[in-house]
Amino acid sequence: MPRRFTDANELLGDLLDRFEAGAVSPIAHPDYAAFPSVVDADAFLKQIREAEAVGAVSLGWGRGAKRDQVAHVRLASAEALYRYLSRTPAPQIAQEAAARLVAGSALHDSLKAGASQIAEVWRRGKTWHGFASSDVDTLRHAFDLAQAILDNKHLDVDYKTFSRRTVKHSKTLERVEGVVVRLLSGIMEFPPGARPREALRAIGLERFAPPLLIAGKIDLLGADLSGAAPLYLGIAPNEADRVRFREPPAYVLTIENFASFNRHIAEADPGRLGTTMYVGGYPSLATQHALRTISGMVSKQTPIFHWSDIDPDGTWIFHTIERAVGRAILPHLMSVEIAERSGQVPTKKSAAARCPPDSGIASLAAYLAEDGAKILEQEELDPVLPAVQPMTG
Incomplete structure (x- = not known):
């Protein structure tokens, strides 16, 4: 289905979203039938023409009776469109976030590889299991907790105490336990069908041992x-x-x-x-x-x-x-x-x-x-x- 818009910023942003996801020359379309009024349609087209004037997009025109209508908008220069929208490119945001993710941490090689994979996902403007580059601080906690487990700092310590000692908050592990298990799954052996809490319990991290x-x-x-x-x-x-x-x-x-x-x-x-x-x-x-x-x-x-x-x-x-x-x-x-x-x-x-x-x-x-x-x-x-x-x- 063609992508159709009545908001110029949304259309132009969508072009960059798809470019960051790997599309070479993405196209979007005005949704003429959905404009609330002629004034809204004129404002939309005015902004699209401004983007064209700075070389960010090229316009495709209709045929026959619709030859004076913009049929589609194609990305011409991502660099120009970033400048026009005052938008920071996803690869740059990802690079900065990835640096914060591992800064100052002595991580296991597999965790370093995991961080690189996350950064690559962010560079494409995508989220990693629901985590965007803006969630880097939360993910940093997950990496710190995973590394602490690899260092055996979880042994003989209850769930909340381990979380508090590692990341200064007793409830953080509860919020990111799924991510912690995912980060460790290539390093440690977990039960194949276990929920995150069960998987961590099997390696010695639990609230208190059951009788x-x-x-x-x-x-x-x-x-x-x-x-x-x-x-x-x-x-x-x-x-x-x-x-x-x-x-x-x-x-x-x-x-x-x-x-x-x-x-x-x-x-x-x-x-x-x-x-x-x-x-x-x-x-x-x-x-x-x-x-x-x-x-x-x-x-x-x-x-x-x-x-x-x-x-x-x-x-x-x-x-x-x-x-x-x-x-x-x-x-x-x-x-x-x-x-x-x-x-x-x-x-x-x-x-x-x-x-x-x-x-x-x-x-x-x-x-x-x-x-x-x-x-x-x-x-x-x-x-x-x-x-x-x-x-x-």
């Missing part, structure tokens, strides 16, 4: 729970070293979904043959450390399992826990056979976790990377005990 829920024949250092027999315990992850096994568990099972966790301990293992833990979706860094602590308390012969959704996020969670505990773990109710039998092909495909061939989830991750692979939420499956023989005390 670790654990069920089994366990006590806490200084507290004998054999008489209480709770359904499960909730402990702060940093207190995982207080856990004591009343007797060796037949297995250790971590579960992604809260409903599946409750169903497993109530339906599949009411006698607490094993130790079952809820990891809270994407396991936080504090939870990962707790899992490593608890897994180190059981025999190397005690199998460790994980149960997640059969989807890319599930493979990411599995491999994250696998790395956290530092030993081989086995998938529970997560297999290609179950996916093929009970799953569905998703409407949108996501990338499965990158994992080495000796990972316990490697075959499922490879399957999920194929076209036509099916996924399945773990709530669709009834809980069962892992395929191990109960151990005697």
Whole structure:
């Protein structure tokens, strides 16, 4: 559709917008049918003729009965039109903004590359994920926060304190967390389908660590729970070293979904043959450390399992826990056979976790990377005990 205007400044500005976006010789048209009056049309044409007189635009005329009408306006000289409109070229604005974006910062090479990409977008007069060159100060905060994370300044600090210490305002991170994750996504590994808050939580940046829920024949250092027999315990992850096994568990099972966790301990293992833990979706860094602590308390012969959704996020969670505990773990109710039998092909495909061939989830991750692979939420499956023989005390 031809671009039509009744405001001369808007028409001339549109020519420069499209020139900055890459058009070599953009054209726009007067909208004669939309002028409120003849006076408005005359004022419009007077300004267009002024721009023509300084060499900024050239005019195309109509034919036949409309030969005295301006049919279109073509950009003739961007430099002249910038001067006529007293407008600063987008490349110049972008260059100045890009310099402010990284001034005085010691940034990771990938963040420097990201800044260059943003500047290139601004040079074309476009916005980068909704951020214009005028938003450079906000983006500068996002870069500072991203670099602070790479410097591990986020560890053992809550969300708002980290933001305040880094950019002098406690709520800034909440406003730019999506940008921070986007800047870091080429450097750090995040869950493939996680929201920004979840992604940051997985690398250790959270408001406060959620409790670790654990069920089994366990006590806490200084507290004998054999008489209480709770359904499960909730402990702060940093207190995982207080856990004591009343007797060796037949297995250790971590579960992604809260409903599946409750169903497993109530339906599949009411006698607490094993130790079952809820990891809270994407396991936080504090939870990962707790899992490593608890897994180190059981025999190397005690199998460790994980149960997640059969989807890319599930493979990411599995491999994250696998790395956290530092030993081989086995998938529970997560297999290609179950996916093929009970799953569905998703409407949108996501990338499965990158994992080495000796990972316990490697075959499922490879399957999920194929076209036509099916996924399945773990709530669709009834809980069962892992395929191990109960151990005697």
